[in-house]
Amino acid sequence: MNAAEQSGGRPADAGRPSAADPHLAGFTSVLRALRRWWRQVIVEIDQAGVIAARREEAYLSGRYMFMTAMSGGIAILGLLLSSPAVVIGAMLLSPLMGPIIGLGFALAIGDYAWLRKSAKALLGGSLMAILLCALIVFLSPIQTVTSEIAARTRPNLFDLLVALFSALAGAYAMIRGREGTIVGVAIATALMPPLAVVGYGMATVNGTVFGGALLLFVTNAITIALTAMLMARLYGFRAALTERQTMLQNLAVTAVFIGLAVPLGYSLVQIAREANGARVVNSGIQSLFNPQSRLSQVDIDWRAEPVRIEATVLTPRIEAEAEARGQRSLAAMLGKPVELRINQYMVGTGAKAAEAAQLARAQEQREAAESAQAAEISRELALVAGVSEGEVTLDRGKRRAVVRARPLPGAQLAAYRALERRIAADATDWTVALQPPPGPLPTIPFADGEPNAAGLAALELIAWAAERTGQRVEIAGPAQDAQAARQWLLEQGVDAVTAEGPAPVRARWRIATNEED
Template sequence: MAHTSDIPADDWSEELDDKPGTDYAKRRPISRLTVLRAIAEVRMWWRDGVIADLDHVATIERVRGESLLTSRYVFMTAMSAGIAILGLLLSSPAVVIGAMLLSPLMNPIIGTGFSLATGDADWLRRCGKALAAGSIFAILFCALIVFLSPLQTVTEEIAARTRPNLFDLLVALFSALAGSYAVIRGREGTIVGVAIATALMPPLAVVGFGLATFNWTVFAGALGLFVTNLVTIGLTAAVMAKLYGFESDATKRKGKLQSLVILTVFIVMAVPLGFSLRTIAWEANGQRIVNQEVADAFSERARVDQPIVNWDSEPIAVSASVFTPEFSADADSEVAKRLERRLGRPVVVTIDQFQVGTDPGAAEQAALAQARAREAAEASERQIASLGRSLALIAGVDRQDVLLDRDNRRAQATAAPLEGMALAGYRELERRLERTAPGWTVELRPPLVSLPELGVGEEGLDTKNSRKLALILWAARRTGLRITLSGSEKALETVTGALGEERRRVDMRASESGDTVTAAWSTTATGQN
């Protein structure tokens, strides 16, 4: 690199010549030498004015001591995980924030970045061990709490951490820059705010929830958010450490390769997250278009309440309330046509028009009178949307695969096969979701998994086997398929007596003697009830 002392005096005079009256159009453009000189001066300022006063050894020792696996680290991880999962189950943001403040996961991630910058393989291995142990322990601890908890419903707080996007990556990036700077400059108090911003523990708690409930959609979405935060913070910390001179001679030689790898990782993560963000941005822009088209369909004296849009339905459902002195009979169809043209998707529009007087304040007065009714309708719509999202997450399917019948208040979905999930698990998932939606009938159609065997004693079916029979009948109702029961004539006779009116859903097949009745799926449909 050229320094100012190496530049000939003639070049200095030529570059700095700025005589009065000189025409700017005739001046020479900034030369490459001037640019190099400026870069050299910036590097000199950074080296002598910023990095020189840092105690690199003390900083490394402090970061190393806080990033290893210790008993305190394990205890604080357990407490943070427990608080996080309880806050998520209760849908309490305040409790979740408390878990973020306690989480010690930021320390080994920052340590990973510094070990990468300094090329310390042993330190990197020990940070990875601490991070892996803390993450796995937090997931299993949260899964245990969810398994023992009577609350196992997907809440809004849980659902909010299953859809990572590009903004999450940017939040982690900026938070890592702030956290690394605070560590390097000895301002650890800033880490508290960084821990809240990146929210490392809540996604891990949601991963544990997905594991406990065998909901792999929730599991994968939350794990993606955690990995996004982890990788972004670690690599950004490495870049900041190298920038502030925390690197060995070996890492300096490999600097370009490391920078290329880090840039590649960021790009690879940003692409899928960008697609997710594009969907969110499209919905936000679509809401603006809906507001504009509904307002343009009426006169300036009309008052339009915020339209409600259900993006998950097919076609898109738009509902709005308008207070207007002039009733428009074709407003629904006209707005629907314009929205279909601008959004490129089928749209169903329902506009409730309330005709008011011509007084300029009549529309506002009518809107105020309708405010409470509208608030109740919005709350109901939010409940329906939340029910649809929760059922899709529990069933492990896309939102458009969930059928919501508003008129009959019925929600239906066909569950995707979940490894290790028995028939009773699907029945329990349906019950738990139904308890969260009073007034709604939730129907979760299970996959064709193995049916339980029935044990028939001398006194007939005991309580345990009666529940198994009820479970078999539930599966027959949900799938619409008949069930074939095989066993001895005596055992089948006992089961037939317990079936009652449900006898029409099963076929009997007598076999060898014994007190066991096996159940199997049939290809004959019975119709769902």
């Protein structure tokens, strides 16, 4: 009996796939494609050229520090102005990606001298950017937390994923020589804006802003560096490490990613809880009122203890017990103490009535703000003038405030003008006039027939006092000098006359006589 007969009549190799088997042919073609990809993508990478290019961009230099400073300055101005276009411009200028990618490649090939230089460049540039941004914010009259600033103070797990995917794209582009992709990577990772917000938090002594922005920057930087290392390893960049050392390095990278993911994931969970809580609060408050009511605005402070909620409701019927009932129900739904305040505005049942009520509320808020500003201006003017608030004249229609000051011990004319300017600087959109008490006018120094710098300053002070008091000024001195001073005052709209007298040129108030108009 032959082999075929022993096997039940089948040929000995009947169970093996033949060369014509379509499954075998498909598998073979996949293997060939993988071999071609490995030769073209991995083996043919110019590793020396890639490393040389990355080294060049990862070191501390004058150009690097200058571009970092310019990027930081543009970023903080864009954040203060809440201008996304300006912030994007700062992202494109920032050279911080160079040393961060350098850290990753240095880890991949085990070049610790390169690693130290890259870390030095990153640390030096980051500190300079933070200090410059803090200085700009400290000197800036605008220090409010804009939406652009707030967006970078609460990082979460999604920010880690953005940095991860961006780093994968950036490392691939650098290894494969497709540098144009780095523009998009720079915008996606946004390294400079978080640093600028760190400077803002330092200048305003805001720990929440400082800590949140710093965590976002550290998250982006570490994720980019470690992802670049992994991509370099994938493309065949190798370090002179033992198998055990390589395993320890991989474990360290994994631990860092987990260490970043845990707090960022917790932050994401908190954001999700607050979003869900906001929906619960909105529906809970709406349920307290007539179905035709409209919930206009809800502000929630989740960090307060108890949670503070303030809502505005436009309703056809005032609900007297709404706050008490809402506070109990919301505390039960949220599982934590709640302090609820509801501002109710009675309106009609139509949409137009609700819109009219919203406009009326906005007008009421604006008038309340204007009244508060007018009261503050009146209080400050009365304080510096040494009078009661009732002696301050306020014209709210023309937005003008006027007061006549009492003589202050040791105060000269310049002191009253300085007080007026100080109040006017805070009273935006208002005209503030502080009328000085009767007192001597300054001497007007001349040089070569013209008022010198001190003389011009004296003339400006005299013109200010004359405008505030409405009195005529008399200039006494040598005829030519007195006439020049008078002409200068006339050009400023001040009524002035001259009188013969010795040098220096002096000014005094002109007492009107019956013969004068």
